Amino acid sequence: MPGAAAALRHELIGLAGVVERNIYLVKRYIWWDVAFFIWTVANTLTIVFIAKGIEAGGGKIDVNEVTTILLVGAVVWAYLGIIFEILTETVAWERWEGTIEYTFMAPLSRPIHLFGMGLFAIVYGVIRAIMLFAVVALFFHLELAHANFAAALIVLVVASISFIGIGMMTAVLPLISPEKGTQLGFVAQGVLLVVSGVYYPVSVLPEWMQWLAKISPATYALDGIRDAIINGAGISAMWPDIWPLILIGIVSVPLGLEVFRRGERYAKRHGKLKRSG
């Protein structure tokens, strides 16, 4: 087999190994996943019931629309949380289990290693997001006859590329700072979602936060998915949301890889690439 083809085959087998490892972990921690899913459903319900609460308090709103807006916000929040958790926590988790040295000395290129984690995060996150949406929607008898779920899913997957790029940048934090890395990952995730209009229009934010919203992929993901589910918009109608996502993805993935490469070099220079805990 020619060298390049053999190298590619080797990398793809390694990528499958990253996905396989995460499947084993989900299987072994399945009751944690069940508990976390129930918690996410409960958390989402407390947010989505706000629409009914406003109506009950005499507010004049389109309950179906506001409920759907809140539901999409909560589901995307949960989805982003899963992506960041898998990318960031995996490094922290490997450090804690002590496997980090074995993973980082394996002949698997770092981009493939990170793409493997990203691929698993997207598949797992999409399954969880669909389940969450379906379960919570059952509580509200939502009018979703015009919803274009396929277009919403496409927007979510396109947005995921940007999320993975940003996730790679936050995944480097536990690599270079064993004590503070994971916490900083949560901070990055929180900032991203506050400015992206999860439960409110971006226009209500202070001007400087609106500027941050323009470079947050979550802003365009939320806009596009809401448009697809509430108005039944197709891909062409959502192009104004999709092209910024593609652009942010083109920038954030190489940037994320470079940030991670530099972080790994720092960790190797200072002896931080080792077990902790």
Added chain:
Amino acid sequence: MPAVKVQNLRKEFRRSDGRRSGLRRKRERVDALRGISFEIARGECVAILGQNGSGKSTLVRLLSTLLLLDGGSATIFGHDISDTRAVRRLVNRVSVEASFFKKMSSTENLSYAARFYGLTASQTRDEIPRILERVGFPAARRNEAMEDLSRGMQQKVALARALLTQPILLLLDEPTTGLDPRSKLEVQDFIREIRSTHDATILLCTHDLDEAEALADRIGILDDGRLLCLEPVDQLKRRYGAEKLEEAFFAATGKSFEDEKREEDEK
């Protein structure tokens, strides 16, 4: 071509001593390796003896591409260790901690790790049970979580993980520390078997003098980041006029492992 060639290898770390200067923590430079040089021939087993903090693990981690060197050079079968892709295909290691995902089984841990080295599911389906059997791991426990296994059992799985990828350089960093005597002997027997059946070169870092004497062709003494000697055990004893390896170690370093144990107990 030597299996391992290390020339004037240096590594330093900066460690906080707990004191602060303004908002910044004061850091002091610690030399982990102070310019060591040696070669290991293909198929040879070399043991490096040293107390905790002597630089043994730093050496293993440098050769595993987990650290960047600060000076000198190191090659593995002619590949500079900065050529990580080439080196990583040739090397595997077993360290003092077994280091596995504890909830996952031995088979699951070996399976995903093998993929990182390019082994497909069809290749590992038969190979993992075979290699686990070879290290004396009971077939009935292959699907048990690692956390339910004894340290000795976990270390056997660690050996199996290293061998599964067929490394031609095996780095053993205190592989039997903390094991009960029976498990220790089993692991040592297996290391002997690897030497007789594989074309493997072994670098064994340990502070177990008997283990080093029993397994290695040559023994080196590493003290405070300096390699004081590296030669066959008889020659080493003669050099220091010692009858036992322990006496030679004391003569070379002025320290004994008993001192280290006492210091640790006092802490």
